[in-house]
Amino acid sequence: MNYPDIIHHGAGEGVTGSCHQLQMDAEHGLLVDCGLFQGRDADLKERFGESASAIDFSLATIKMLIVTHVHADHVGRIPQLLAAGFKGPIICSEPSAKLLPLVLEDAFRLEQGRDERQIERCLTQVMERVVAVPFDTWFSVVNTPALNARVRLQRAGHILGSAYVEIDVEYPMEQCTKRVVFSGDLGASHTPILPSPKSPEQADILVLESTYGDRVHEDRATRQGRLEAVIDRALADHGTVLIPAFSLGRTQELLYEIEDILHRKSLSCSVEGSDGADGSLPVNWPQLPIILDSPLASRLTQVYQSFDDIWDDDARARQESGRQPLRFEQLITIDTAAQHHQTVNYLASTGRPAIVIAGHGMCAGGRIVNYLKAMLGDPRHNVVFVGYQAKGTPGAAIQQHGPKGGYVELDRERYKIKAGIETIGGYSAHADQRGLVDFVAGMPVWPSEIKLVHGEPSAKRRLGQLLEGKYSTKRKAVIID
Structure with missing residues (x-):
């Protein structure tokens, strides 16, 4: 040989x-x-x-x-x-x-x-x-x-x-x-x-x-702008934005980009006035809660924070300027099962504007399922997909049938889809052909x-x-x- x-x-x-x-x-x-x-x-x-x-x-x-x-x-x-x-x-x-x-x-x-x-x-x-x-x-x-x-x-x-x-x-x-x-x-x-x-x-x-x-991937350099536009439209419905995401990699990228959106929106609020009278701010961004409902994702994010010495130049510059890209003020982490159910019930009943990031990324399990069960039937809420949804998964079914007013099966029960459904490309963590x-x-x-x-x-x-x-x-x- x-x-x-x-x-x-x-x-x-x-x-x-x-x-x-x-x-x-x-x-x-x-x-x-x-x-x-x-x-x-x-x-x-x-x-x-x-x-x-x-x-x-x-x-x-x-x-x-x-x-x-x-x-x-x-x-x-x-x-x-x-x-x-x-x-x-x-x-x-x-x-x-x-x-x-x-x-x-x-x-x-x-x-x-x-x-x-x-x-x-x-x-x-x-x-x-x-x-x-x-x-x-x-x-x-x-x-x-x-x-x-x-x-x-x-x-x-x-x-x-x-x-x-x-x-x-x-x-x-x-x-x-x-x-x-x-x-x-x-x-x-x-x-x-x-x-x-x-x-x-x-x-x-x-x-x-x-x-x-x-x-070749969709333009990754502009994906944050597309994410911001989708969230703006979703929050105009005065409901919750649900983002299914995997705990490692995708969640940390989302937190990083949402922190930057919040930072710029806060600067905009301070200039234009917090009431958003010009119609450009559908909600009060500086008070918008960003909810990370995944104990594993929270622990993994802490590891990301502990290795800030190997972050890229942009991430280190943000941190050196006093910002916390992965641990910002509006970020709320949900740990226990009791806290999780309390949060689901509160958001579903009040319709308070919020952004929720929860696993599983393809809606095939995890805490995102309880949010979907409680909110898919309410047109105030929106689901934003930022990752590939494999055939046969609930996420793929929501993508396919949601815009048609169809249903998805979760834990062997059918749930009508009245919430808004959005998909943003450019979030793959793999190199493309180029x-x-x-x-x-x-x-x-x-x-x-x-x-x-x-x-x-x-x-x-x-x-x-x-x-x-x-x-x-x-x-x-x-x-x-």
């Missing part, structure tokens, strides 16, 4: 279950990510009698796991990996080391109920193996006469702590060195809070995600081999065609899987 060799145990053909084995020689291998299969990928595995969470490959040579970021489709199989006998370290960035136990604890509670001892035991096993490393720093992982290997994490700009992985594999006896780069999930341009990813210096082999390899191509083209030394993963066949095919076109103009050879 020729080394290094790459074997895909997930996301080789689909978009979830990311898990890639780099076999450096006969005795030394490592994994990059170990994520859950979700949605259609999970359905396909189960259709063929396989478990969507099983570890169905040998761990005999696997010495370590490297985590690119803590989304479930990249870390969700870690408990099963440990149960299968994995004994090595779990290497990740410093922010990811703080986020990982919060994400896994939430997943454990959903899967295993509230057996606190079992949850604590699982979390302890995971955290005993976590090794947090700084960005942009090489560290050795193998040092033998026949093999030297070192690893470096670079910022990927997808969510807090996300990284792409550079691995130098040296074979001293053969006087040969190969650099393998795993992109993980790359962030989109104009992402709030986090710097955009920079291209690697070089790669012999690049394993590149292709989630949006066949499309960003993926630029990631490759921005390298001073282009890869000699690219393996496309984490994408639907059409997305991989279109991205592959574009990259081949780029390479043909450079008269370079490339193999694209």
Whole structure:
């Protein structure tokens, strides 16, 4: 066998279950990510009698796991990996080391109920193996006469702590060195809070995600303006704006952009007068409550705040000017179940203007469901979607049937949709086609081999065609899987 060799145990053909084995020689291998299969990928595995969470490959040579970021489709199989006998370290960035136990604890509670001892035991096993490393720093992982290997994490700009992985594999006896780069999930341009990813210096082999390899996002630079316009229209109905959002990444971006809208509206109020007599201010913005109703999102947001030293220039400048982009005065966090139900009942009965951010992002569970049950039938309220709604989810049904005055099924009951329904694009946390191509083209030394993963066949095919076109103009050879 020729080394290094790459074997895909997930996301080789689909978009979830990311898990890639780099076999450096006969005795030394490592994994990059170990994520859950979700949605259609999970359905396909189960259709063929396989478990969507099983570890169905040998761990005999696997010495370590490297985590690119803590989304479930990249870390969700870690408990099963440990149960299968994995004994090595779990290497990740410093922010990811703080986020990982919060994400896994939430997943454990959903899967295993509230057996606190079992949850604590699982979390302890995971955290005993976590090794947090700084960005942009090489560290050795193998040092033998026949093999030297070192690893470096670079910022990927997808969510807090996300990284792409550079691995130098040296074979001293053969006087040969190969650099393998795993992109993980790359962030989109104009992402709030986090710097955009920079291209690697070089790669012999690049394993590149292709989630949006066949499309370009809506203009992200103007999305805050579109969000502001939608909220203005919604609040003119003198009701509550419901925003379903995932707890990690999307919620923090929303808070950041809403804080900026509030900041500018407050300045406008101070100039024009707080009564909004000119008709430009449908509600009193300085007193508008922004309600974050997700205990997990609140904890994750605190981690974002604690790593403000790796925020981008704009975010740091806001904070240095005395603003709190993720912890502003009008932000109200709801923790307990009792507080949650009290808030739902209050807003539903009074119709007081407010903005509520709550999970689940596709309305398939979580606290947003109770808000929807209580408010979808009232035309004063509005639901604003800022993320993709997968087919078959309640969110997709609301998007489709809401404008027609239809209904949605929540917990096996039908609810008529009279509330306003809005959708804003440009909130994907993934690089689009242009960003993926630029990631490759921005390298001073282009890869000699690219393996496309984490994408639907059409997305991989279109991205592959574009990259081949780029390479043909450079008269370079490339193999694209």
